[in-house]
Amino acid sequence: MNAGIIGVGRYLPETIVTNLDLEKKMDTSDEWIRSRTGIEERRIAKDDMDTSYLAYQAAAEAIKNAGIAAEELDLILVATVTPDQPFPTVSCMLQDQLGAKNAAAMDISAACAGFMYGMVTAKQFIETGAYKYVLIVGVEKLSKITDWNDRNTAVLFGDGAGAVVMGPVSDGKGVLSFELGSDGTGGKYLYQDKYIVMHGREVFKFAVRQMGESSINVLEKAGLSKEDVDFLIPHQANIRIMEAARQRLDLPIEKMSKTVHKYGNTSSASIPISLFEEIEAGKIKDGDVVIMVGFGGGLTWGAIAMRWGK
Numbered sequence: 001m002n003a004g005i006i007g008v009g010r011y012l013p014e015t016i017v018t019n020l021d022l023e024k025k026m027d028t029s030d031e032w033i034r035s036r037t038g039i040e041e042r043r044i045a046k047d048d049m050d051t052s053y054l055a056y057q058a059a060a061e062a063i064k065n066a067g068i069a070a071e072e073l074d075l076i077l078v079a080t081v082t083p084d085q086p087f088p089t090v091s092c093m094l095q096d097q098l099g100a101k102n103a104a105a106m107d108i109s110a111a112c113a114g115f116m117y118g119m120v121t122a123k124q125f126i127e128t129g130a131y132k133y134v135l136i137v138g139v140e141k142l143s144k145i146t147d148w149n150d151r152n153t154a155v156l157f158g159d160g161a162g163a164v165v166m167g168p169v170s171d172g173k174g175v176l177s178f179e180l181g182s183d184g185t186g187g188k189y190l191y192q193d194k195y196i197v198m199h200g201r202e203v204f205k206f207a208v209r210q211m212g213e214s215s216i217n218v219l220e221k222a223g224l225s226k227e228d229v230d231f232l233i234p235h236q237a238n239i240r241i242m243e244a245a246r247q248r249l250d251l252p253i254e255k256m257s258k259t260v261h262k263y264g265n266t267s268s269a270s271i272p273i274s275l276f277e278e279i280e281a282g283k284i285k286d287g288d289v290v291i292m293v294g295f296g297g298g299l300t301w302g303a304i305a306m307r308w309g310k
């Protein structure tokens with residue numbers, strides 16, 4: 001039995017904060033942010049919109065898009081490092097709000113690679129036949145752990161949510177291969193104290209290396225080569241990191257998803273948000289080989305090669 005994506009959804013808060021808005025608040029410039037990161041603006045959730053609110057909007061859309069009822073979900077996985085509170089988890093809050101009365105629920109904490117960890121976890125349950133439908137949500141309200149006086153981090157992040165429903169798909173479709181990894185020795189480069197603390201240069205070097213390597217690894221595991229790749233969906237942290245991954249795969253620019261300019265780095269939400277937008281734009285078609293790859297604090301990373309379609 002193969003596990004694939006059968007529905008997608010996403011939610012972005014309405015409030016747009018541009019680089020020019022940030023220029024007025026801190027010692028930075030639109031030119032610096034654009035040239036070093038590719039970010040032009042980001043979405044910030046209102047105070048009364050917590051993580052579970054963002055997650056619910058994306059999840060409800062993904063379930064509708066999958067054409068199933070919430071009662072049919074067997075498992076809800078929410079990848080987040082900014083839950084409303086440690087417990088009850090966001091996944092349990094969703095289980096209640098969605099009326100998914102037959103679903104188990106847990107949160108996954110793997111920072112920006114969390115959505116990859118969620119999809120790989122779901123794949124195991126589906127392929128063993130233990131569960132049929134799994135909802136995976138990548139969601140962050142990073143604005144609540146951002147130090148708005150720290151220009152090293154404040155210009156990078158945004159809030160948002162992306163969701164998919166995974167279920168059984170036909171032979172040859174769905175997840176073909178995956179790689180997950182961690183390196184706790186790099187925990188000191190990106191962590192939450194009260195706010196996000198980051199040693200940008202170190203994370204940058206790690207990310208450039210890992211995004212390329214993991215993409216190549218999942219291709220090899222799937223028995224595919226670079227020429228087979230139709231679309232790359234990298235974690236949207238920094239256009240320079242994304243470009244390095246694209247070049248490692250020798251892909252033309254139009255085959256890489258880019259939403260970082262609009263939404264900044266939304267951590268675990270960035271891959272499903274980008275996936276949603278590419279599908280909506282008709283860029284990903286039935287039978288396409290899609291590579292998704294992410295990295296994050298921990299350090300963690302994950303990649304998936306999949307053949308699109310049900």
Ligand code: UT7
Nearest residue numbers: 027028029032036112151152155200201203204237238296
């Ligand atoms: O999801 C995972 C999360 N993290 C990441 O993906 C981050 C990975 N790292 C990066 O994306 C990059 O390292 C950054 C965008 C964070 C920084 O770019 P960089 O090219 O590595 O710059 P840098 O840290 O070496 O800083 C260059 C200069 C410094 O000034 P000095 O020391 O050379 O005088 C910084 O103080 O830029 C300064 N700077 C800023 N200037 C204007 C740092 N942040 C800003 C800012 N505006 N917002």
